Structure formats: structure tokens, C-alpha cells
Amino acid sequence: xxxxxxxxxxxxxxxxxxxxxxxxxxxxxxxxxxxxxxxxxxxxxxxxxxxxxxxxxxxxxxxxxxxxxxxxxxxxxxxxxxxxxxxxxxxxxxxxxxxxxxxxxxxxxxxxxxxxxxxx
Numbered sequence: 033x034x035x036x037x038x039x040x041x042x043x044x045x046x047x048x049x050x051x052x053x054x055x056x057x058x059x060x061x062x063x064x065x066x067x068x069x070x071x072x073x074x075x076x077x078x079x080x081x082x083x084x085x086x087x088x089x090x091x092x093x094x095x096x097x098x099x100x101x102x103x104x105x106x107x108x109x110x111x112x113x114x115x116x117x118x119x120x121x122x123x124x125x126x127x128x129x130x131x132x133x134x135x136x137x138x139x140x141x142x143x144x145x146x147x148x149x150x151x152x
Contacts, residue, residue: 040073040081043104045143048072048084050124054142055082057123059108082106092144096130102146109152113137116149 045051049065052072056063061074061082070086093102110116117137121127125139128146132138136150 040083041104041106042083042085043143043145044087044090045084045145046086046090047143048086051084051141051143052082054123054125058120090143092140093146095128095138095140095146096132105145106147107136107150108147110149111152113149113151120149 043051047069049069049072052063052065052074055061056074059074059076061076061080063072063074065072071083073081073083075081091100094100095102095105113136117127117139120139124142125147128138128140130138136148138146138148141147
């Protein structure tokens with residue numbers, strides 16, 4: 033029997049609202065930003081949630097180097113890598129120059145966290 037349910041991932045960032053809007057648009061999830069702008073989250077209709085918390089003096093990871101480790105990354109499955117790439121770049125992602133595979137593509141979200149679009 034599970035002790036807890038509906039886990040969420042919390043991501044440190046400089047602007048929780050901006051990052052929530054980015055992931056909310058990418059995943060088509062509901063965005064909620066606290067009034068004090070220090071916390072935001074995106075939530076799927078079925079309950080999954082990703083949260084974002086403001087960190088003063090935030091320093092983004094430097095992927096693929098471990099000088100400043102990636103700390104976390106998301107992998108999301110897409111039907112069409114090219115179409116998904118265009119869409120996330122339009123939302124504010126940056127395609128990383130280092131692409132170590134052919135069935136996925138590495139991007140940086142607006143706060144510098146790596147995430148991968150994976151062929152489904």
C-alpha cells in the first residue's frame with residue numbers, strides 16, 4: 033500500500049510564473065501562479081503536477097558539463113520531433129548544440145534546465 037499519492041516535481045527557477053506558463057503551454061496543463069509570484073504549478077486534468085519555486089540568485093545548470101549539474105530534467109514523449117521542436121522553440125526553449133542521440137532532442141527551458149523531446 034502506498035504511503036503517499038500524486039507526487040509532484042518541484043523545480044527551482046528565477047521566475048516561477050514564466051516557467052509554469054512555458055510547461056503549461058507545452059503540456060496543455062492548467063497554470064496556477066501564487067499572488068506573491070514565488071510559487072507556480074502546472075497540473076494535468078488527471079492530477080499530475082509540476083511545481084516551480086523562486087530561488088534568489090538562481091544559477092542555471094550547464095549541460096552536458098557537470099560543472100553545474102543539471103539537477104533534474106524532464107523527458108516528454110512527442111509524436112513528431114520536428115513539429116514539437118518548432119513548438120517548444122516558439123514557446124521560449126533553446127535547442128542545445130550538444131545532441132547525443134537520434135531518437136530524442138535536448139532543449140533548455142527558459143530558466144536553463146535541460147529537457148528532452150523523445151520520439152514516441
